Amino acid sequence: MTVSADTVDDNRVRLTVSDQGEGVPEHFVPRLFQRFSQAESHTDRARAGTGLGLAICRELATLMEGEVGYYFDGGAHFWVEFPLMQPTRENDRANASFATQ
Numbered sequence: 001m002t003v004s005a006d007t008v009d010d011n012r013v014r015l016t017v018s019d020q021g022e023g024v025p026e027h028f029v030p031r032l033f034q035r036f037s038q039a040e041s042h043t044d045r046a047r048a049g050t051g052l053g054l055a056i057c058r059e060l061a062t063l064m065e066g067e068v069g070y071y072f073d074g075g076a077h078f079w080v081e082f083p084l085m086q087p088t089r090e091n092d093r094a095n096a097s098f099a100t101q
Contacts (some may be wrong), residue, residue, distance in 0.1 A: 020075040066081050
């Protein structure tokens with residue numbers, strides 16, 4: 001498994017988690033980020049989970065003005081893209097205050 005970070009443009013960053021596995025079955029990709037969806041519904045692995053992890057990731061990314069996605073290219077690649085936070089004087093003061101506590 002590898003984790004990489006790339007800038008998409010001047011104000012967005014994309015984090016990608018990749019492996020060399022078989023990926024997600026093609027028929028399941030449209031439901032990948034839906035709640036309670038599991039590609040492996042008849043395995044021990046499926047019984048151990050709830051099918052909420054990727055749905056929660058999508059919701060959190062959306063709350064942070066980001067998005068998530070998946071593609072297959074010699075392995076599974078899951079990505080999350082966020083806007084970069086622009087430094088402000090208010091953030092600088094908050095960080096300085098936090099550092100002195």
